[in-house]
Amino acid sequence: MSDLKLQNYMEKVVEKKLEEILTDRKEVCDCQQCKLDIMALALNDLPPRYVVTEKGEVFSKIDSLFVQFSTDVTTAIIKAIDQVKTQPRH
Ligand SMILES: [Zn+2]
Numbered sequence: 001m002s003d004l005k006l007q008n009y010m011e012k013v014v015e016k017k018l019e020e021i022l023t024d025r026k027e028v029c030d031c032q033q034c035k036l037d038i039m040a041l042a043l044n045d046l047p048p049r050y051v052v053t054e055k056g057e058v059f060s061k062i063d064s065l066f067v068q069f070s071t072d073v074t075t076a077i078i079k080a081i082d083q084v085k086t087q088p089r090h
Helices: 009-024 032-045 062-086
Strands: 004-008 050-054
Touching: 004 009, 009 032, 009 062, 032 062
Parallel strands: none
Antiparallel strands: 004 050
């Protein structure tokens, strides 16, 4: 029981996608504050996908979810980047 965790898969998808986007967009600040602000804004725009996982379990479903939500996640992240770029909190 104590090894079970409630997690939002969408968070993992956003995290992975953001790393990809930041690699391509060098003009975007990638400090911890900006990255987390971008993730928070993007995640508020996306539907959560909660799953129960066991501690240490590999995210085996993330690849199919990643493909399924890729376009929506990219759109939400780009929107969030523009917002954070205009008013960075760092
Ligand atoms: Zn920053």
